[in-house]
């Protein structure tokens with residue numbers, strides 16, 4: 001499936017499960033559902049996710065090099081200073097490891113580790129170190145929906161990696177007519193959900209304003 005189909009499907013499931021009741025919750029839900037929906041294709045050479053993690057890894061190496069430079073030449077240890085901030089320390093460690101594992105995921109063959117139950121477990125576990133269910137649930141919705149959609153394709157998915165056996169339902173091609181039809185259906189459902197949610201959010205804002 002194309003990335004837009006994965007994102008559209010991920011958002012439907014995440015919005016349906018989380019039922020966000022304000023704008024920030026809606027943005028977080030859609031953002032992390034999209035991340036989960038796109039991450040497995042980091043193993044697809046030159047995909048959007050592959051390029052994103054290349055850049056993130058380059059940024060991470062720059063930050064580590066800067067910390068090394070500041071520590072040994074100016075005696076300033078940013079790592080120790082961040083460690084003192086307990087609240088964001090776990091969050092940063094989680095993000096750093098996630099970037100490294102995302103980058104390493106791009107080195108596997110297409111539809112192997114990152115499209116497996118093991119891959120889904122590893123990435124969710126890393127995120128769980130610094131984030132709560134508000135982020136983990138949409139992320140998982142995106143990740144699992146990506147694997148299920150890819151199972152419909154002719155090219156198999158190594159669901160139980162490291163086992164090399166590939167599962168597929170052989171129903172469609174990744175960029176064929178079924179993909180286009182699914183994208184239209186998912187987009188339509190997304191629009192309906194967004195209308196329903198915005199009506200609810202507007203109603204709640206009105207309630208707060210009139211109670212003031």
Ligand SMILES: [Zn+2]
Nearest residue numbers: 040041115150
């Ligand atoms: Zn995929």
